Amino acid sequence: MVERRPWLDVFTHVLLLFSALALLLPVWLAFVAATHDLAGVNRVPINWLPGPYLLDNLAAAWQRGSFATRFGTSLIVAVGVTAGKILLAMLAAFALVFFQWRAKIVVFWLIFLTLMLPLEVRIVPTYAVAANALAPFQAILDATGITTLVAAVSGIEISLQWQMLNSYAGLILPLIATATGTFLYRQFFLTIPEELVEAAKMDGAGPLRFLRDVLVPLSRTTIAALATILFVYSWNQYLWPLLVTTEPDRATVMVELSRMVPRGDSIPDWNVVMAGALLVMLPPLAVVIFMQRWFVRGLVQTEK
Amino acid sequence: MSAIDLIGVRKDYGSQTAIHGIDLALPEGAFIVILGPSGCGKSTLLRMVAGLETITAGELRIGGHRMNEREPKDRGCAMVFQNYALYPHMTVAENIGYPLKVAGMRRAERQARVAEVAASLELGALLGRRPGELSGGQRQRVAMGRAMVRQPRVFLYDEPLSNLDARLRVQMRLELRRLHEKLGATSVLVTHDQQEGMTLADHLVVMKDGRVEQAGTPREVYSRPASLFVAGFLGSPSMNLLPAEVLEGGDTLRLAGGHLVRLAEPLAERGRVTLGIRPEHVTTGGLPARVEMVEDLGASVLVHAQLEGGAAIAFHSPAEAAPARGEELGLGLPPARLHLFDPTTGRRLAAVARAESAHRGLDFPVA
Numbered sequence: 001m002v003e004r005r006p007w008l009d010v011f012t013h014v015l016l017l018f019s020a021l022a023l024l025l026p027v028w029l030a031f032v033a034a035t036h037d038l039a040g041v042n043r044v045p046i047n048w049l050p051g052p053y054l055l056d057n058l059a060a061a062w063q064r065g066s067f068a069t070r071f072g073t074s075l076i077v078a079v080g081v082t083a084g085k086i087l088l089a090m091l092a093a094f095a096l097v098f099f100q101w102r103a104k105i106v107v108f109w110l111i112f113l114t115l116m117l118p119l120e121v122r123i124v125p126t127y128a129v130a131a132n133a134l135a136p137f138q139a140i141l142d143a144t145g146i147t148t149l150v151a152a153v154s155g156i157e158i159s160l161q162w163q164m165l166n167s168y169a170g171l172i173l174p175l176i177a178t179a180t181g182t183f184l185y186r187q188f189f190l191t192i193p194e195e196l197v198e199a200a201k202m203d204g205a206g207p208l209r210f211l212r213d214v215l216v217p218l219s220r221t222t223i224a225a226l227a228t229i230l231f232v233y234s235w236n237q238y239l240w241p242l243l244v245t246t247e248p249d250r251a252t253v254m255v256e257l258s259r260m261v262p263r264g265d266s267i268p269d270w271n272v273v274m275a276g277a278l279l280v281m282l283p284p285l286a287v288v289i290f291m292q293r294w295f296v297r298g299l300v301q302t303e304k
Numbered sequence: 305m306s307a308i309d310l311i312g313v314r315k316d317y318g319s320q321t322a323i324h325g326i327d328l329a330l331p332e333g334a335f336i337v338i339l340g341p342s343g344c345g346k347s348t349l350l351r352m353v354a355g356l357e358t359i360t361a362g363e364l365r366i367g368g369h370r371m372n373e374r375e376p377k378d379r380g381c382a383m384v385f386q387n388y389a390l391y392p393h394m395t396v397a398e399n400i401g402y403p404l405k406v407a408g409m410r411r412a413e414r415q416a417r418v419a420e421v422a423a424s425l426e427l428g429a430l431l432g433r434r435p436g437e438l439s440g441g442q443r444q445r446v447a448m449g450r451a452m453v454r455q456p457r458v459f460l461y462d463e464p465l466s467n468l469d470a471r472l473r474v475q476m477r478l479e480l481r482r483l484h485e486k487l488g489a490t491s492v493l494v495t496h497d498q499q500e501g502m503t504l505a506d507h508l509v510v511m512k513d514g515r516v517e518q519a520g521t522p523r524e525v526y527s528r529p530a531s532l533f534v535a536g537f538l539g540s541p542s543m544n545l546l547p548a549e550v551l552e553g554g555d556t557l558r559l560a561g562g563h564l565v566r567l568a569e570p571l572a573e574r575g576r577v578t579l580g581i582r583p584e585h586v587t588t589g590g591l592p593a594r595v596e597m598v599e600d601l602g603a604s605v606l607v608h609a610q611l612e613g614g615a616a617i618a619f620h621s622p623a624e625a626a627p628a629r630g631e632e633l634g635l636g637l638p639p640a641r642l643h644l645f646d647p648t649t650g651r652r653l654a655a656v657a658r659a660e661s662a663h664r665g666l667d668f669p670v671a
């Protein structure tokens with residue numbers, strides 16, 4: 001932009017400033033709430049300035065939410081989803097861009113369609129699969145009469161079971177199976193010159209070698225950008241972990257945090273809840289700050 | 305012995321045929337240039353040799369062995385690409401050493417090979433740099449280093465000089481030739497630049513529309529073009545082509561202006577032909593022409609003139625004796641320097657006598 005109008009500059013800056021304030025206000029209120037005791041947090045009118053009880057509240061929240069174990073669960077899930085998605089996205093895009101095969105266009109559109117079917121939309125069937133991942137196969141066997149046949153011939157009752165509720169697999173796998181990232185990778189791979197692929201072929205590198213030695217190093221910034229987005233995304237997941245972890249001990253921090261929210265006539269100790277919220281915010285914040293440099297580069301540029 | 309044999313090699317893209325059954329035997333240790341206008345299928349041919357493109361029909365042999373089904377890395381060929389295709393995230397040393405790394409060579413051995421190759425290309429000081437920090441000529445040399453490092457039997461170059469500026473191009477041309485002499489492998493280079501083809505080649509293959517028009521030494525192809533296309537494509541400024549008619553007896557032509565031109569040997573054909581003569585072969589004589597334009601080329605001048613009857617003709621003249629615009633001159637077309645073509649098929653017409661003398665290995669009768 002080469003606009004040179006001072007009043008426009010002032011206007012945009014004021015607008016940006018107000019937007020930033022509007023976004024930060026709830027965070028500030030949460031922080032203030034976390035620094036008061038029970039009386040202070042429930043005072044009317046509300047406190048705008050911090051009080052002295054931050055550390056007490058943090059300790060209380062950590063205790064009450066069993067955050068030591070919940071953080072571990074959430075971390076494993078977030079890292080698992082992030083790593084799994086990146087791997088899946090990269091391999092899917094790799095197959096779509098660098099290979100010629102018959103079903104390519106069909107597969108491309110199938111992947112594309114899943115963009116329109118996020119987990120929330122297909123949550124019931126997904127839950128059914130998580131309850132028994134082999135249920136679809138069992139249904140096929142039953143419908144085709146193979147089950148009865150085998151039972152009649154050998155007396156063995158075929159009953160396929162793979163239960164994923166309350167397991168890391170159940171938490172992670174359904175969150176991995178979406179197309180986000182596949183398209184980001186596809187766009188990036190399409191910018192790789194054909195000659196580079198051929199040079200690697202001449203040098204004797206097979207497809208996986210090419211992926212490892214050329215594509216992965218070249219897509220470092222893309223990986224960083226995707227990892228940041230996906231970590232925050234999976235850390236913040238609520239609905240799916242809530243459904244799939246029927247045992248309270250298997251919950252993620254997000255689910256735990258919602259359990260801490262006072263309901264009905266329980267004590268309205270929002271100070272502890274907000275302290276918990278602050279704690280829960282820390283890991284994604286740390287990841288964003290740490291990855292910021294690569295993250296911005298990955299979204300803005302393609303390394304030439 | 306031939307290094308590469310193409311036997312009826314064909315390439316179809318869907319219903320389109322890019323290469324129409326080519327038969328070629330490329331001599332061992334020679335510098336072979338495949339020359340042709342853009343889109344004629346040069347790259348496709350080279351890529352079929354490299355194994356980057358499947359062969360629709362026919363057979364490719366390298367060193368006498370059938371290669372159609374072999375992987376690129378198993379063909380003993382290395383390739384230098386037009387845009388160099390260096391790995392942007394690897395240093396010069398890593399780029400050059402990559403084929404060895406893939407082949408599983410141990411690090412120490414690899415580094416020694418890389419250093420050796422880099423030294424021979426004067427890249428020793430640049431080993432730690434990335435391709436992005438190199439000039440065009442340096443990148444070109446890195447690409448050659450990567451090709452050399454595995455000591456292939458055949459080097460394939462696809463328009464390797466076309467991304468360089470004019471001066472560097474001439475310099476790299478010499479370097480390519482020098483490297484070829486030193487390595488003793490077979491080199492196959494694809495280009496659309498006829499000058500590059502003439503200067504580099506031991507063996508020149510001229511292609512058009514997916515077919516080989518002519519193959520031979522540059523001298524042979526230049527002095528005895530097999531078709532109107534080759535005659536016009538090779539040489540700059542290109543050959544003068546004049547419509548003419550063969551008179552009874554076969555040894556005299558009549559030009560459009562009514563003037564007669566004697567041939568060295570009688571032709572079997574009668575009727576319309578195309579007469580060709582290179583600008584450097586036009587002399588003074590009795591053919592009236594008017595000077596239209598004079599181009600100063602430095603060492604000499606190029607005169608564009610019009611013959612009586614309307615045909616255009618260009619010829620070289622020493623700078624000191626340059627004619628003026630509008631001047632009337634008499635030109636001579638020495639019989640030994642004439643090329644005759646069938647205007648409909650474009651094929652070269654052989655003189656009756658030449659056809660008879662061919663077995664004596666005489667290309668041109670002495671004028």
Ligand SMILES: Nc1ncnc2c1ncn2[C@@H]1O[C@H](COP(=O)(O)OP(=O)(O)O)[C@@H](O)[C@H]1O
Binds near residue numbers: 317322340345347348
């Ligand atoms: N991948 C392809 N698919 C379809 N047609 C192609 C492909 N590659 C080349 N061609 C066609 O084959 C012909 C020869 O191409 P190419 O060998 O690249 O020509 P050159 O290198 O001589 O300029 C062209 O007409 C081009 O359109």
Ligand SMILES: [Mg+2]
Binds near residue numbers: 346347348
């Ligand atoms: Mg080409």
